[in-house]
Amino acid sequence: MKIQDSHVPSEFSSSDKELILTGENFKSQEILGVHQLMVDKVVYYTFRVWAPNALEVFLVGDFNEWEDSLPMSKDEQTGIWEITTNLPKEMDLYKYHVTQSTGRKIMKIDPYAKVFEKRPGNAARVYIEKEKKWKDGLWRGRRKRSNHYKRPLNIYEVHASSFKHSESGKPYGFKELTETLIPYLEKMNYTHVEFMPLMEHPLDQSWGYQLIGYFALCSEYGTPEEFKAFVEACHVKNIGVIVDWVPGHFCVNDDALAYYDGTAQFEYFDENRAQNRRWGSINFDLGKPEVQSFLISSILYWIQEYHIDGVRVDAVSSMIYRNYDDGPFMLNHEGGLTNLEGYYFLKRLNAVIKSEAPDVLMIAEESSSETRITSKHEDSLGFDYKWNMGWMNDVLRFYEMDPLFRRDNFNLVTFSFMYMMEERFILPLSHDEVVHGKKSLMHKMWGDRYKQFAQLRNLYTFMMTHPGKKLLFMGSEWGQFLEWKYDEELEWVDLEDDMNAKMQTFTSCLNEFYKQSAPLWEEEENCQTIEFIDADNRDDSVLSFIRHGKRTKDFLIVILNMTPVERVDFQIGVPYKGTYEEVLNTEMKEFGGTWEYHNPDCETKNNVFKHFEQSINTTVPALGAIILKPVDIQVNRKK
Incomplete structure (x- = not known):
């Protein structure tokens, strides 16, 4: 098929294009780049590129042997160059041959290209999106309804x-x-x-x-x-x-x-x-x-x-x-x-x-x-x-x-x-x-x-x-x-x-x-999400704190030992009287550690520890971390 410049009318007015110049068009790819249109059952392609100070722009590609045979016309108001033409099948590589403001001639890519050829080439390919019937509606609906902060x-x-x-x-x-x-x-x-x-x-x-x-x-x-x-x-x-x-x-x-x-x-x-x-x-x-x-x-x-x-x-x-x-x-x-x-x-x-x-x-x-x-x-x-x-x-x-x-x-x-x-x-x-x-x-x-x-x-x-x-x-x-x-x-x-x-x-x-x-994660927006047990134990280099959820009984106790010394019978304060269970230990054998069994459940003692009236004792592995959760506590006995 012979390549020709066509005078098919543009589907966009100058005012549509001018929105790009004002920065108000956030779908500018619908105007610039390459677009397909059908006229009298003939498929045409419109190419547009914004190059306001270029002296001349040609559309070149494998369809015209990369020669300057397809000059583009310039909209003086917008600086957008345009051409509508037909293309042979299976020929779809293109660039713009730009005569710059200085008179220098150079091949340039299409800034709005949707697909490029594989390296080392960098010509764009004529690509028209096909509408996809997505099957992710459930996910997108859930995403819309959920609060990702929580x-x-x-x-x-x-x-x-x-x-x-x-x-x-x-x-x-x-x-x-x-x-x-x-x-x-x-x-x-x-x-x-x-x-x-x-x-x-x-x-x-x-x-x-x-x-x-x-x-x-x-x-x-x-x-x-x-x-x-x-x-x-x-x-x-x-x-x-x-x-x-x-x-x-x-x-x-x-x-x-x-x-x-x-x-x-x-x-x-x-x-x-x-x-x-x-x-x-x-x-x-x-x-x-x-x-x-x-x-x-x-x-x-x-x-x-x-x-x-x-x-x-x-x-x-x-x-x-x-x-x-x-x-x-x-x-x-x-x-x-x-x-x-x-x-x-x-x-x-x-x-x-x-x-x-x-x-x-x-x-x-x-x-x-x-x-x-x-x-x-x-x-x-x-x-x-x-x-x-x-x-x-x-x-x-x-x-x-x-x-x-x-x-x-x-x-x-x-x-x-x-x-x-x-x-x-x-x-x-x-x-x-x-x-x-x-x-x-x-x-x-x-x-x-x-x-x-x-x-x-x-x-x-x-x-x-x-x-x-x-x-x-x-x-x-x-x-x-x-x-x-x-x-x-x-x-x-x-x-x-x-x-x-x-x-x-x-x-x-x-x-x-x-x-x-x-x-x-559910109370991460609030300072109350974290309560420090001991953030000042420099000598042992052990950090302990509580992460709180929405409900009073829903919290975790975190103890991190930053030294290669096992801390046996280690005391920390807890907010409520009762029993606490170890739910994570980084030194278990299945994780690469040496421990075969978790620490036994901890029962509170009426010993004051900083601002806590109750405390527990447990063992914290060398260079390890443990997490405890309450399993049977009396919430009316806080502090």
């Missing part, structure tokens, strides 16, 4: 292409991950899976954090249909799906978004603000309406098209502070360090998402304390959750430490309790902590191999019982010793070792315990 949230963080490989060494795509990862998530009792960025990126070494295609699933992971099937299968199994998203900066590649029409189109005009020296990328101009339309449309597309349950926004600090990068910076017009464009973009982003999809989780990866992040505060950016980077840094520093020095650094495990209610937090032990020479979580632990496993169980118990939602990076659940490698699969061979297999069993049991234990 529900368990335990996330398994995954890098899609290094989870598992085939025998040939090829990374699993979503077709294979549906068959392997979902049953594994079920077995391990996680509530959600979170993927490092799935959008199109040209270089695996970036782990997906330097994007070129904000509407496209990375072609290395499979087709959009396969990812939709994965999400649907997760929902059927009551597992939520969260994706990382990078609206702060983008890939520098010359044929992608960078200086698209020869001017600062997507980036800041000021080169010092445009260049992200820390990551070798380019910063979006987050104050530009067209960029806001592009980015918010991008994430809404993922939410609505793929039914994802949450978005983790990467590198929020880099968007809200002018002095975050390594290069020179200027104060804002108010004389402060806040990047006002980024600050107000994020507020707007969250407002739009909460209007369009109020039950989708918005999560900030943010490392400072100067700006209010979560919707717990009216003057915040409006996120649902913030990663608690302070907790993560403090506890890992503590657990790496020789126990001889822990008594003098006990505040590293208690300081987070001072600010735990300041934001709605997720406690992350993420990919960033097991790469670049930082060592795996297992390798960070002090002591010989047995003690390392014991402390890893202790650490995970602390995380699960500390107020806040949870996140653990893949491989850490069984104590992988080697650092994570983005281009290799996880060390599944570890599970042939009895200690690793038992560590995996422990993590699964701990996750299930968390899901079934309402005191660990």
